[in-house]
Amino acid sequence: MRKNILFVCALLFISKIAHSKEVDNGQYIEVGALEASLTFGYGGIENPIHGAEDIVSFVLPHLAYYGENWYFDDFSLGYSVSQNRSFYFDVVGTFNEDGFFFELDGIDKLFAINGLRDLNRPGRPPVIPDYLTPIERSISYQAGFAFGYANRGVGIELTTLHDISSVHNGSENKLVVYYANTLFGGQFLGEAGATHKSNELIEYYYRIRPSESVSRIVNSSLGGSAINYHLKLEYRYPINEHFSFMLRISNTWIDKDLSNTPMFGADQYLSGFSGITFEF
């Protein structure tokens, strides 16, 4: 998948088409307008879990609505306690991404993301001895606060979230810095971020239970929290009122202490999507 995304990335930039249509930088969204789109193309998530298949999709839906205070943006839900043109302080909720590596059966139907996914669970041995249980983890939903500042294409956002679905009772803190601007007649976004995951979250998702492995080594604790880093690039080039080219690519570097554990087969993972977006 990595090759495919990089290929499309290169293709789009090599074949960039000059045009003079004015576009905004995508940093803002109109209040009261429903933003709904379907992107047809190719993309997904490299699954860093040992032995797990990548998650691949050919369709990427998007739905967002920002009212005066309430908003939803795909899986995220929020209410702005305080905001102006640049600052905001929100009460928010969103899914934790770690759960998606293990369990996509519910969500993938909504997001049509299971096109080529292997039916085996991550980490499950090819032949399961009677005393072993398959590795199963649930998706968790988190809620907390988001504080952000945005001005002239530059933005910073700090989010602190806690599990409210009683899946792991852990927390996650995310810091994102981004730059949005117009480029070659399209919208460009560059984003860098760090995500701190609490010990409870790490233990739940990535510690292999005694019943899940024949090895006794994996029974030990993972030893604390973890910080993942990511870089994300996004480019959207409008073709006309309803159609646009879209390329989104993100790479996440997993905390070394975490990626060195038996659950992981890689120390980083790529995700992204490229295709043609139809906006309703």
Added chain:
Amino acid sequence: MLLEHFVALLFIPTAVLGPSLEVTPHTCIYEGKVPKCEMNVKVTASAPGNSSLCILIELPEFVPRCFNESKLSTNYHITLESTVNVILTNESGNILVQKKLVLGKLNPKNYRVRRRFGWGV
């Protein structure tokens, strides 16, 4: 032949074209909660075949302003609290043509910063 045709068009008597009335600008935009707006407007009119023309703006403070010509151009300073008509009449008071002076509310689109914390592909 073709050239003569187009040149001849330039000499079509204006009487054939009928009365005209132009009001510029024709829209006044107010900001805030009170629907009130002030502006200067220029009214230009012509009605070939009429010896005098009158302009009536449907506002209480305006009385008809009449001109002993078949063409006129005049300026007004108006205060709009609603959309009103500007009416061109002949000497008999018959309405020849009328245009609207529109009162509009400034309603700029409101924008919010797009949030980034959500997870997705």
